[in-house]
Amino acid sequence: MEVIDTALHDVKLIEPRRFGDSRGWFAEIFNRQTFAEHNLPAEFVQDNHSFSGKGVLRGLHYQLGQPQGKLIRVLSGHIWDVAVDLRRDSPDFGKWAGFHLKTQSIDDPLQILWIPEGFAHGFLVLSETAEVFYKTTNLYYPAGERSISWNDPTLNIAWPLETLGGTEPSVSPKDALGTAFLAAELPPVGSLK
Numbered sequence: 001m002e003v004i005d006t007a008l009h010d011v012k013l014i015e016p017r018r019f020g021d022s023r024g025w026f027a028e029i030f031n032r033q034t035f036a037e038h039n040l041p042a043e044f045v046q047d048n049h050s051f052s053g054k055g056v057l058r059g060l061h062y063q064l065g066q067p068q069g070k071l072i073r074v075l076s077g078h079i080w081d082v083a084v085d086l087r088r089d090s091p092d093f094g095k096w097a098g099f100h101l102k103t104q105s106i107d108d109p110l111q112i113l114w115i116p117e118g119f120a121h122g123f124l125v126l127s128e129t130a131e132v133f134y135k136t137t138n139l140y141y142p143a144g145e146r147s148i149s150w151n152d153p154t155l156n157i158a159w160p161l162e163t164l165g166g167t168e169p170s171v172s173p174k175d176a177l178g179t180a181f182l183a184a185e186l187p188p189v190g191s192l193k
Contacts, residue, residue, distance in 0.1 A: 001028075002109075003038045007097045009090060011083050011119070012040070014071075014112040027110055029073065030135070040114060041069055044135035049075075052125045052132070057150055057159070057169035059122015060084055060178065064187060065144035067117035069137035073110075077130025078102035079123040080160050084148065084181075087118040088189045094181065096157050102127070118187055120148050126163050146185060149178035 004013040018027045028034075036042040052058065059082065062068075072081060081099045085092040099113055101123075115121055117137065150159070150171065161169065179185075 001031075001034055001038070003040070006099070008083055008085055008092050008095060008119075010116045011097060012114040013099070014040070014114055015109040016112065018110055020106060025106065029110075029112065030071070041071075041116075041137050044071065044137055046136045046139055048134050048136065050132045052130055053170075054125050054128050055164045055167060055170050057122065057124045057171050057175070059175065060120040060148040060150055060152075061122065062086060062118075062120040062146050062148075062187075063138070063141050063144040064146060064185065066138045066141035067144075067187060068140075069114070069116045070121055071135040072101065072113040072115065072121075073133050074101045074103060075131040075133050076103050077125065077127035079125055079127075079130050079132060081113055081123040082121070082157055082159075083113075083115045084120040084155060084157075085118070086120055086184075086186050088186060090118070094155070096155055098158070098160075100126075122150055124159055124161075124169055126160065147175055147178040148181050148184050150175065152178075152181045154181045 002015040016027045016029055018025045032042040079101050081101050084096040
């Protein structure tokens with residue numbers, strides 16, 4: 001397994017080793033011992049799986065009180081995944097990074113994205129459909145659920161909207177009411193691991 005640093009401190013791209021032959025391939029996606037050796041979380045408590053059509057934008061989501069770290073993998077399709085650092089004591093506070101995650105050909109490495117607690121997360125579906133699977137370090141906590149507006153002008157995220165052919169992304173009614181970054185209730189300093 002290779003762990004790759006990204007532009008955001010503590011956000012990692014993980015490339016599991018793939019073993020293949022003429023019949024196909026096999027990969028170990030998660031191993032508690034291997035993750036611990038790479039200073040990644042070794043315990044996850046919930047698995048989530050979403051299916052979305054082209055142009056669906058989910059996010060930017062985060063939780064207060066019971067923050068979730070997320071280990072994200074695309075099972076089918078292509079998404080543009082975004083992490084925003086909400087940790088006030090981080091040198092990357094208020095910065096974002098985007099990642100093209102998609103199903104790979106037999107010759108390309110598998111990629112999994114690790115986003116730790118203290119980040120907002122969202123993604124835009126670029127293919128006709130996409131299935132996204134992610135493990136979380138904490139359970140879903142409705143009382144702590146928060147959302148920052150996907151098109152917040154302060155964050156100025158460069159979503160690849162040109163791939164939608166001029167249409168606006170499809171967001172849920174809840175996400176359409178996302179808070180502006182400057183007005184968002186963020187995790188208190190020192191409240192995260």
